[in-house]
Amino acid sequence: MSLLDRYHLLVHDVAAAFGYDYNDVTPDWVHPFIHLILVLAPALLITVGSYLAIRGVLKLWKHRCTPEFHPEPIRGLERSLFSTVLRYSRRQQALMILVSLIAMPILYLTLELPKQIVNNALDSGRFPIAILGQEFDQVVFLILLCGLYLLAIMLNGLNKYGLNVFKGYVAERFLRHFRLLVYRQWRSDPDSRNQSEIVPILAQEVEPIGGFAADVLTLPILQGGTLLTILFFMFVQDPVLGAAALTVLPIQLVLLPKLQRRVNALSRTRIKEVRQLGRQLSDQLRQRQVNSAGLLPASASFRELEHVRRKIFRLKFFIKALNNFLTALTPFLFYSLGGYFVIEGRITLGALVAVLAAHKDFSAPLKELFSYYQTLEDTRIRYQEITTFFTGSIQRSGKAQADNPKLEEVSQFEEATLSYPALSVKRQGAIATS
Structure with missing residues (x-):
């Protein structure tokens, strides 16, 4: 028996395990679909998953075994973004x-x-059909099922609404804590050259970190659970169509993260350029530069920012277009192969319609998970940049507090307001009466 014959025998065995026995009577165009869905795509998915898992384990092992320089964090913050989020929102999570x-x-x-x-x-x-001892005619049964469907989508909508509102509360609460901690560290830093850069940090760079605090655990669990629920539903309707939903996933796992890493590098460059621009503008304000010599550095920064942002836009839209194209390939398999299964009598028309509707919802959590990966990398970069910005500030602030007792008193008061915001109102009232 040749190698090709063994391969065909393997494909037939796998298809039989999925409950589909195809033979020479089956149309020729069905055979490559079966090979792709049941053998080639799963093999590629297992290979890609194993590679990513091994790379993650090696990266973690290298991180633990190799001593690296870690900038001393801001007082009240952990070195890891996940640890900081869990520290201030464990119960809410x-x-x-x-x-x-x-x-x-x-x-x-x-x-x-x-x-x-x-x-x-x-x-x-x-x-008429009997349910729980009572008979229903066709119209009543249709209205009953439609009412249950309406109730289900109402419960689903209320669940999402309540979760999103609570996520907004958690995000804003964490953002207030984070801004106060960064502001306190800036106040205790005697090095005045950092003052011009604190404005974009407090106004722009901390904003995505606050929003990510509400999604750090909830989004992968919610969207991952949604993905698994929809996938389980597809496999219940037909295992072959369920496997078809995973056909393009290995390609997405290989291409999209690599492209996203390039976007992350450009995002880091953009953050540095914005800070550089803020430093130049602050120097010009202090020196009262109004001649052309002061315009050249700012103009160069504007040009570099435009160049970097154009690259980011091109890569982001390319990632989006590629993901949309790969996602649209799966319904092609459903319409062709699933339609043949309906004609053959393997599945019902309702099952095919349900699978098509489910796949429409299947692509949404998949996109959310890829977007979560993008946001995770971007937020991690921002967190590292903010922490690195204050490298050495704690040592300088210790010396400054020793020379200025009032500064230590202000820092202690700001730290107290993190846990007891009402103290801020009382302190302001006391100052006003005095």
Whole structure:
């Protein structure tokens, strides 16, 4: 037996394991689809997943074994962004995870009920139908299923609304803490050359970090759970169509992270250019430069910022276009192969419609997870840049507080307001009365 014959025998065995026995009677165009969906794409997915897992383990091992320079963090912040977020929002994160898990069974109902409506409520040959000892005619049964579907989507919407509102509360609360900690560190820094750069840090660079604090655990659990729920629903309808939903995933895992790393490098360059521009403008304000000599450095910074941002836009839109194209390939498999299965009688029309509707929702959490990876890398860079900005500030602030006791008193008061915001109002009232 040749190697090619063994390969074909393997494909037939895998297809039989998925409950689909195809032979020479099957149209020729179905064979390459079966090979791609059941053998080639899973093999590539396993290879890519193994490579990413091994690379992650080696990177973690190297990180632990190799001593690296870590800038001393701002007082009140951890070296890791995850540790800082959990330090100030551990209970809120647990509550958001619980609400996210409650959404999974509700989501499954929103996928299953349309299938039941198409397959059962629209089949007039089954009525009257008995449910819990009571008989229903076709119209009443249709209204009953539609009412359950309406209730399911209402519960799903309320769950998402409540979760998003609470996420906004957590994000703003963490952002206030983070801004106060950065501001306190800046106040205790006697080096005045950093003053001009604190404005973009407090106004712009900390904003994405606050928003990410609400998504650090909730988003991957919610979107990952949504992805697994939809995938499980597809496999229940038909294992071959469920496997088809994962066909383009290995390509996305290989290409998109590499492109995103280039975007991250450009984002780091953009942050440095903005700070450089702020430093130049501050120097010009102090020196009252109004001649052309002061315009040249600013003009060069504007030009470099434009150049960097154009590169970022091109890469981001290319990533989006590539992801949309790869996502659109899967419905092609559903319409062609799934349509053939309906004609063959392997699945029902309602199941195919449900799978198509589910895949429409399947692409959304996948995009959210890729977006989470992008946001994670961007936020991590911002956090590192802000921490690096204050490298050595703690040593300088210790000397400054020894020379200025009032500065130490102000720092202690600002630290107290992190846990007891009402102290700020009392202190302001005392100052006003004095």
